[in-house]
Amino acid sequence: GEDVEQSLFLSVREGDSSVINCTYTDSSSTYLYWYKQEPGAGLQLLTYIFSNMDMKQDQRLTVLLNKKDKHLSLRIADTQTGDSAIYFCAESLKRDMRFGAGTRLTVKP
């Protein structure tokens, strides 16, 4: 397909793990990114992964990349209420960036 695809909503309980999935479009994408957007704010870069990697871990965040299926996921361990936000995956062909529509993560106490 032509679009970067994400599921629109995810709801988890505080303390559980969250997994947000994304399917991107171009197997030549050099970098893949996860951004977080809180209400009324711009996008904040959370993490990125280079296309020759299949996993990257950064504290509570784990990114998994399956190049064959063009599938990217973001796992947030021990999800907190402060993690409630919209999460965007994006692919980059070095300078041109394409975003998904975002997954709204709701964390219930």
Added chain:
Amino acid sequence: EAGVAQSPRYKIIEKRQSVAFWCNPISGHATLYWYQQILGQGPKLLIQFQNNGVVDDSQLPKDRFSAERLKGVDSTLKIQPAKLEDSAVYLCASSAIRGTWEQYFGPGTRLTVT
């Protein structure tokens, strides 16, 4: 390090009026982007500058939108005349010319056209 600055934060105008948005990127960032984010969607690139030259404006509706970055630092995005469907958040981002090309975003300008 100061982030990307944008102003105004909010703007309400009537259709057919004109509006301008301003962006000041992170110091030293050569590349500047303007995105349009319609409610419920991801950002869509409108125009990309490298220094004061346009790299990509293929998605910019040139009949009503214009943008400039005259001295390779600040940028303005203008809409004239505005339509109802231009209601969106306009995000500015900047990136360094080397490395991962990660983009740093400003807080955005929320435009409402009535």
